Amino acid sequence: MSGSHIIGIGQTAYSWATEHGPVELAVEAALAAILDAGIPAGAIDGIIPFPIGPTAEDLISSLGLTDVSMSGTCQMGGASAVASLQLAESAIAAGSASCILAFVGKNGRSRQRIDQRVAQLIPGKQFRQVLEYPIGLNTPAQWYSLLCRRHMIEYGTSREQLGAVAVQMRENAQRNPAAMLFGKPLALQQYLDSPPLADPYLRADCCLETDGAAAIIVSSADIAGDARNRPARILATATGRASSPDDIANRRPFLDTGLAHAAPRAFGRAGVQPSDISAAMIYDCFTFEVVHQLEAAGFCEEGAGGWFVETAGIGPSGRLPVNPHGGLLAEAHMSGMNHVIEAVRQLRGTAAERQLPDLGLIAVTGWGDLGDGSIAILAAG
Amino acid sequence: MAASQSWPPGDPGGPAAQAPADGRPLDELAFYLDALGRGELTIQQCVACGQVRWPPRPSCPNCRDMTSRVIVTAGEATLFSWTIIHRSALPGFSAAVPYAVGIVELTDQPVRMMGALDVAIPALTAGLALRMQVRPSISGELVPVWQAAGHAEAQAS
Numbered sequence: 138m139s140g141s142h143i144i145g146i147g148q149t150a151y152s153w154a155t156e157h158g159p160v161e162l163a164v165e166a167a168l169a170a171i172l173d174a175g176i177p178a179g180a181i182d183g184i185i186p187f188p189i190g191p192t193a194e195d196l197i198s199s200l201g202l203t204d205v206s207m208s209g210t211c212q213m214g215g216a217s218a219v220a221s222l223q224l225a226e227s228a229i230a231a232g233s234a235s236c237i238l239a240f241v242g243k244n245g246r247s248r249q250r251i252d253q254r255v256a257q258l259i260p261g262k263q264f265r266q267v268l269e270y271p272i273g274l275n276t277p278a279q280w281y282s283l284l285c286r287r288h289m290i291e292y293g294t295s296r297e298q299l300g301a302v303a304v305q306m307r308e309n310a311q312r313n314p315a316a317m318l319f320g321k322p323l324a325l326q327q328y329l330d331s332p333p334l335a336d337p338y339l340r341a342d343c344c345l346e347t348d349g350a351a352a353i354i355v356s357s358a359d360i361a362g363d364a365r366n367r368p369a370r371i372l373a374t375a376t377g378r379a380s381s382p383d384d385i386a387n388r389r390p391f392l393d394t395g396l397a398h399a400a401p402r403a404f405g406r407a408g409v410q411p412s413d414i415s416a417a418m419i420y421d422c423f424t425f426e427v428v429h430q431l432e433a434a435g436f437c438e439e440g441a442g443g444w445f446v447e448t449a450g451i452g453p454s455g456r457l458p459v460n461p462h463g464g465l466l467a468e469a470h471m472s473g474m475n476h477v478i479e480a481v482r483q484l485r486g487t488a489a490e491r492q493l494p495d496l497g498l499i500a501v502t503g504w505g506d507l508g509d510g511s512i513a514i515l516a517a518g
Numbered sequence: 519m520a521a522s523q524s525w526p527p528g529d530p531g532g533p534a535a536q537a538p539a540d541g542r543p544l545d546e547l548a549f550y551l552d553a554l555g556r557g558e559l560t561i562q563q564c565v566a567c568g569q570v571r572w573p574p575r576p577s578c579p580n581c582r583d584m585t586s587r588v589i590v591t592a593g594e595a596t597l598f599s600w601t602i603i604h605r606s607a608l609p610g611f612s613a614a615v616p617y618a619v620g621i622v623e624l625t626d627q628p629v630r631m632m633g634a635l636d637v638a639i640p641a642l643t644a645g646l647a648l649r650m651q652v653r654p655s656i657s658g659e660l661v662p663v664w665q666a667a668g669h670a671e672a673q674a675s
Contacts, residue, residue, distance in 0.1 A: 334605050
């Protein structure tokens with residue numbers, strides 16, 4: 138074997154509120170990932186924290202790591218978790234580290250909610266604060282709904298097509314007992330009756346906010362050979378930025394995303410086409426971002442994403458199964474680290490009731506800040 | 519200010535604007551804020567290659583030249599996209615929902631910008647002709663507010 142492999146996955150319970158703080162949650166998820174990998178904790182020599190939340194120092198201290206030789210953080214908002222795979226792959230290829238812990242941990246619902254987090258993370262802070270806050274614009278739902286509206290204008294993308302995403306993610310979560318919305322199915326009419334937050338976005342178009350943590354361990358081939366569970370091989374990773382990544386309004390073309398730049402690089406490096414992918418974990422912060430990223434990654438033509446989700450199908454038996462765990466919309470908002478974990482489970486064949494049959498390659502995407510993109514293509518190790 | 523103006527929505531006596539939390543100097547936006555005080559909407563133009571740009575940048579993304587001039591726009595635009603905000607946690611705005619915010623495309627310059635919309639929600643449509651007025655926001659700052667061009671002319675006459 139060669140290259141980089143995801144050898145361990147771990148997560149806490151996902152909840153609306155917990156008395157445990159972000160560091161404790163991150164340590165719990167990291168320990169679960171270490172156990173899953175079957176390695177000694179001391180083997181970890183690299184740390185990739187999410188850009189907000191517990192730090193490398195927090196985890197080094199709590200886990201008693203004595204020889205961490207590499208750490209770094211990807212500044213891509215919600216695209217950072219998948220971008221971590223690129224950073225890990227680079228570090229392993231360079232010999233900077235051989236066993237890297239990447240994690241997300243937060244009280245994302247009970248304490249620091251989304252508008253507070255983006256106020257710290259968002260690019261172009263001076264533009265947000267001087268040009269946008271004074272006109273009442275300050276949340277991802279509001280910014281991204283402007284993208285969705287324009288797609289509706291240009292391509293006729295419909296409310297029902299957005300609803301198809303929300304309904305499918307919720308249906309998927311009914312096969313995932315760990316999902317926050319397990320036991321709470323959503324009918325299309327319930328979706329349509331959901332209250333508007335930033336029209337065209339209704340509440341049911343918007344992802345969850347979550348308390349919890351998720352962690353993975355990425356290693357060299359040598360270490361992966363001794364892993365307790367079947368590794369997932371990283372075939373290719375890529376990241377990209379939209380033009381004017383700190384400003385949505387003047388992007389040319391308007392619907393440009395980082396993923397549109399990253400995806401061809403990832404498919405090229407892996408030597409495969411989008412049609413070779415068996416299933417996709419799409420960063421579903423909002424329903425339209427599934428439509429948007431299916432197009433940006435090349436799973437369908439630009440403008441056809443609405444048709445794709447409604448007709449070609451993103452359910453388990455659809456043209457491209459998406460987020461069998463329920464995604465950010467229905468499992469939990471672990472900033473996409475839960476998407477990486479689900480991809481590994483599916484490739485191992487341990488996804489129980491929601492296991493997809495006959496899997497070859499899985500693509501995992503990330504979307505963050507005002508349109509940064511990341512993608513990884515994974516195969517069973 | 520005319521009593522019929524419906525923007526800003528709600529009570530204009532909200533708390534003062536949030537100062538930039540990271541203390542980043544606003545030099546790049548100073549010309550724009552100064553011009554709003556005169557009722558003008560301004561953008562940057564590269565002295566070397568002539569390309570206009572928004573939001574303000576220290577260098578031209580086209581030719582990398584760092585010399586720029588300020589140009590006054592006509593304050594006319596068409597509606598490119600919009601969102602109708604039904605929930606806000608920003609001070610003053612939470613009581614003002616629903617209100618509309620849009621991306622407008624200037625008619626005299628190849629630039630789009632975010633803007634407050636003083637347009638009846640059912641009248642929002644792609645390509646709607648808009649005209650700008652500078653008004654105080656709920657949070658106290660002067661901001662460009664876009665009205666349907668026909669409505670703005672009727673008010674002016």
